Amino acid sequence: MTEITIIGAGVSGLCVARGLTDRGASVTVVDRDAELGPRSCSWWAGGMLAPFCEGTNADPLVVRLGLEAADWWAANTQATCRCGSLVLSPTRDRAELAHFAGRTQGYVKVNGTQIATLEPDLADRFESGLYFEAEAHLAPRAALAQLRAGLMRDGAQFLQEDADPNDYAQRGITVDCRGLQARDTHKDLRGVKGEMLVLSCPEVTLNRPVRMLHPRVPLYIVPRGNGIFMLGATMIESSSAAHISVRSVLELLSAAYALNPAFGEAQVLEIGVDCRPAFPDNLPRIRRDGNLISSNGLFRHGFLLAPAMARMVTSLIYDGITPEVMDETPA
Amino acid sequence: MRDFYGTTLDCMLMLGTAQYPSPHVLADAFKRSAASVATVSLRRESGRDRAGQDFWHLIRDLGVHLLPNTAGCHTVKEAVTTAHMAREVFNTKWIKLEVIGEEDTLQPDVFGLVEAARILSEDGFQVFPYTTEDLVVADKLLHAGCEVLMPWGAPIGSGLGLNNLFGLRTMRAHFPDITLVIDAGLGLPSHAAQAMELGFDAVLLNTAVAKAGDPAAMALAFATAIQAGHLAAAAGPMCPRDMATPSTPVIGKAFLK
Numbered sequence: 312m313t314e315i316t317i318i319g320a321g322v323s324g325l326c327v328a329r330g331l332t333d334r335g336a337s338v339t340v341v342d343r344d345a346e347l348g349p350r351s352c353s354w355w356a357g358g359m360l361a362p363f364c365e366g367t368n369a370d371p372l373v374v375r376l377g378l379e380a381a382d383w384w385a386a387n388t389q390a391t392c393r394c395g396s397l398v399l400s401p402t403r404d405r406a407e408l409a410h411f412a413g414r415t416q417g418y419v420k421v422n423g424t425q426i427a428t429l430e431p432d433l434a435d436r437f438e439s440g441l442y443f444e445a446e447a448h449l450a451p452r453a454a455l456a457q458l459r460a461g462l463m464r465d466g467a468q469f470l471q472e473d474a475d476p477n478d479y480a481q482r483g484i485t486v487d488c489r490g491l492q493a494r495d496t497h498k499d500l501r502g503v504k505g506e507m508l509v510l511s512c513p514e515v516t517l518n519r520p521v522r523m524l525h526p527r528v529p530l531y532i533v534p535r536g537n538g539i540f541m542l543g544a545t546m547i548e549s550s551s552a553a554h555i556s557v558r559s560v561l562e563l564l565s566a567a568y569a570l571n572p573a574f575g576e577a578q579v580l581e582i583g584v585d586c587r588p589a590f591p592d593n594l595p596r597i598r599r600d601g602n603l604i605s606s607n608g609l610f611r612h613g614f615l616l617a618p619a620m621a622r623m624v625t626s627l628i629y630d631g632i633t634p635e636v637m638d639e640t641p642a
Numbered sequence: 643m644r645d646f647y648g649t650t651l652d653c654m655l656m657l658g659t660a661q662y663p664s665p666h667v668l669a670d671a672f673k674r675s676a677a678s679v680a681t682v683s684l685r686r687e688s689g690r691d692r693a694g695q696d697f698w699h700l701i702r703d704l705g706v707h708l709l710p711n712t713a714g715c716h717t718v719k720e721a722v723t724t725a726h727m728a729r730e731v732f733n734t735k736w737i738k739l740e741v742i743g744e745e746d747t748l749q750p751d752v753f754g755l756v757e758a759a760r761i762l763s764e765d766g767f768q769v770f771p772y773t774t775e776d777l778v779v780a781d782k783l784l785h786a787g788c789e790v791l792m793p794w795g796a797p798i799g800s801g802l803g804l805n806n807l808f809g810l811r812t813m814r815a816h817f818p819d820i821t822l823v824i825d826a827g828l829g830l831p832s833h834a835a836q837a838m839e840l841g842f843d844a845v846l847l848n849t850a851v852a853k854a855g856d857p858a859a860m861a862l863a864f865a866t867a868i869q870a871g872h873l874a875a876a877a878g879p880m881c882p883r884d885m886a887t888p889s890t891p892v893i894g895k896a897f898l899k
Binding site: 368369370410413414501502504526527547548549550551553589591592593594 | 663664665666667669685693694695696697700799853855
């Protein structure tokens with residue numbers, strides 16, 4: 312049985328662990344934290360599996376690889392909801408909706424009546440929108456907990472250690488899935504700050520993620536069930552995940568209030584800040600140096616791209632197939 | 643060739659660096675268009691502990707002139723603080739000065755702008771003020787120490803083009819020796835060509851390129867249009883007239899029934 316070490320127990324590392332375990336590997340997952348927590352990007356993820364929507368400003372590769380995600384998460388966890396996603400804009404910003412429609416596929420246009428049928432709590436608030444029926448979302452923390460539990464059941468070991476992947480690579484195949492922590496070896500990796508809020512608002516029910524387009528403050532809101540919502544997310548070229556700014560809080564909350572004024576009565580449960588790991592083209596890369604394979608740069612697409620990245624890492628190790636995101640000449 | 647505080651530019655296109663799909667796409671846009679100046683906005687939160695430096699390194703690697711800006715500042719104090727931070731981070735005296743006065747149109751607070759321009763000029767900055775086409779404000783900015791003025795075409799990010807042709811034409815005529823750059827509001831290359839045909843010295847834009855389906859191709863389209871407009875202005879455009887004038891004389895032609 313091949314013994315493989317994975318460094319990093321965020322979404323990227325756990326998906327790789329799942330893929331390798333399914334091929335019969337004996338997997339050890341090493342992370343600096345004992346459990347998934349706020350030091351991991353995955354903790355703060357939106358959990359939207361929305362490849363078509365991402366196409367509005369992401370490379371077609373992200374859309375294509377992201378199409379694998381919903382099936383994978385539905386097969387490996389019980390945390391996935393396949394209810395589509397809805398894109399709306401205030402009447403004044405209809406140009407944004409037309410722009411979004413022009414840049415994406417996989418939607419049907421919906422009018423006010425259809426929006427009210429899909430999301431009764433948004434009735435009479437929006438005249439037009441786009442409905443992406445094939446998209447899905449999940450609860451990231453639940454999904455990763457289930458993934459971890461499943462791996463442990465199947466014999467995977469979990470170790471708490473702030474490990475240097477090179478040490479492990481001297482002993483056998485090692486997959487570095489540390490995200491931004493891997494900047495020590497990936498000099499071209501940068502952080503893109505994201506800020507999000509978790510609200511409790513039992514008065515509002517949403518069945519699916521809603522994106523509200525706005526020329527200045529685009530917002531998405533993902534229902535987590537039981538009146539809990541995640542609001543996100545800013546994108547700031549900064550590697551500091553220290554604090555959320557007042558401006559970001561104002562912008563996120565104003566946008567939620569514009570979506571439905573009932574959010575004015577919501578309680579703020581959590582404020583999250585973290586940095587997404589990104590390469591200069593914002594596309595993911597797999598690199599290999601002998602025993603050491605790294606999978607990184609998932610940017611804002613962690614849950615969306617991790618299954619495809621895991622598939623490619625697995626077939627690189629087991630079948631010798633060069634991944635299409637292989638970076639042969641790392642900077 | 644017009645002078646920007648002692649620097650001449652090979653290409654009269656200045657590009658903003660926000661809102662691109664990725665830094666890689668941004669770099670492509672600069673490469674294809676040969677844009678000579680990159681404006682970069684400094685959020686004070688990123689400047690304080692230099693948390694934005696990964697991105698700034700990528701901008702520096704473009705190898706073009708850097709024009710940091712005070713985007714999003716609403717008061718003189720904010721703008722001056724941001725300018726100082728930018729000078730330290732980017733090691734340049736150039737500063738694109740924005741003092742926003744109205745939230746909906748993002749139009750400049752011209753009173754605060756003149757005051758901030760004076761403070762910064764006295765402090766050794768070379769100020770590129772984002773202003774309106776107002777001649778009185780322009781004059782006060784020049785007295786405050788500015789040698790370059792950047793009147794708006796239309797509100798930031800609106801893509802409406804040149805909203806006040808009369809005002810811009812008058813401004814050009816009024817300040818024939820001052821370097822004037824159209825900043826903000828352009829949506830199409832034809833808008834940029836028009837600005838250059840009016841005799842402006844450069845064009846600064848961001849959204850029209852960054853939000854295009856193919857930013858690099860759009861940047862090239864703008865650069866080409868700017869060159870066409872610049873050539874046209876130098877070539878001496880004809881004056882429009884109300885009456886048709888045949889380009890081929892009819893006198894002497896055989897009459898055909």
